[in-house]
Amino acid sequence: MEKTIEQITKPEMKDILRVQSAVLKSLHDFMWTENMVQLMPVMLSPFTDPLAHPVHDSSLEYEGQRLELTKSMILHKQLSLMREDLKGIYIVSPNIRLEVGETGKSGRHLIEFSQVDIELKDASSADFMEFMEKLYSHMVGFVVSTCPDSLERLGRDIKVPSSRFKVLESSALEAEYGPDWEHKVSMKESQPFWVVDHYREFYDKEDPESGKHINYDMVYPEGFGEGLSGAERETDYDVILRKMHERKTDPASYAAYLEIAKRGILKPTAGGGFGVERIVRYLTGKKKISQVCLFPRVPGEKIAV
Secondary structure, three states, X not given: OHHHHHHHHOOOHHHHHHHHHHHHHHHHHHHHHOOOEEOOOOOEEOOOOOOOOOEOOOEEEEOOEEEEEOOOOHHHHXXXXXXXXXXXXXXXXXXXXXXXXXXXXXXXXXXXXXXXXXXXXXXXXXXXXXXXXXXXXXHHHHHHHHOHHHHHHHOOOOOOOOOOOOEEEHHHHHHHHOOOHHHHHHHHOOOOEEEEOOOOOXXXXXXXXXOOEOEEEEEEOOOOEEEEEEEEEOOOHHHHHHHHHHOOOOHHHHHHHHHHHHOOOOOOEEEEEEEHHHHHHHHHOOOOHHHHOOOOOOOOOOOOO
């Protein structure tokens, strides 16, 4: 309990929360000017993101249904853009990922966090990456202009990007730096950069000719690591089903989603999601993500309140 009281009352928390508030205000302002519609989060569903790494089961029984706590709104984002009158959507969505305890040592994982999920209709990966760079620059610019005293007290000197972000290939980075390439490259860079072509879940589009994955991560510099993951989305029922089988994902768990895909009414979209706590951690320069949360839920740690 003493640790909890210390976390809530530490003097720098006001500055951290002010930066977080500035990030969220600038997000909503930008989305309004871009004619993006905000959706409310879905917290329970028959299906959720299967993720590309193992986590503890967070499903529950309710009135004869097996429901999942939301790991991300990836599939619901795609479904929402079946509407003809929406250009794009975004959600500030609470996510529950019961990460294995070992993950808590990373300093950047939580089992409960908020993610900004964004999806654009009829967009390519290049379209989304450009959109995100503009949004990121807008958010950083707003934080710098409205929170200078907070940043000074936190010891941070954040620059608004002056150019487009670098785009790097995951396979080339792994060949040069080994399996820990993300951290090593992040430490070398001074502004966010993109890493493309990751082997991930069934919903990330695959180039039928090259076999490459049309997806991307935005990685923060200074060793802060991955901040956003996204992709163009698969819409073809047969391709989705084939990729589910390849990844040993049970199609029965996604029956409603697959039925919509089978009808051929999914629209081409591209999108991504970034963690609110991760961008706040980067902007405030904190070593551990738990330091930017009033009530942190760290993998493997006991929850006090």
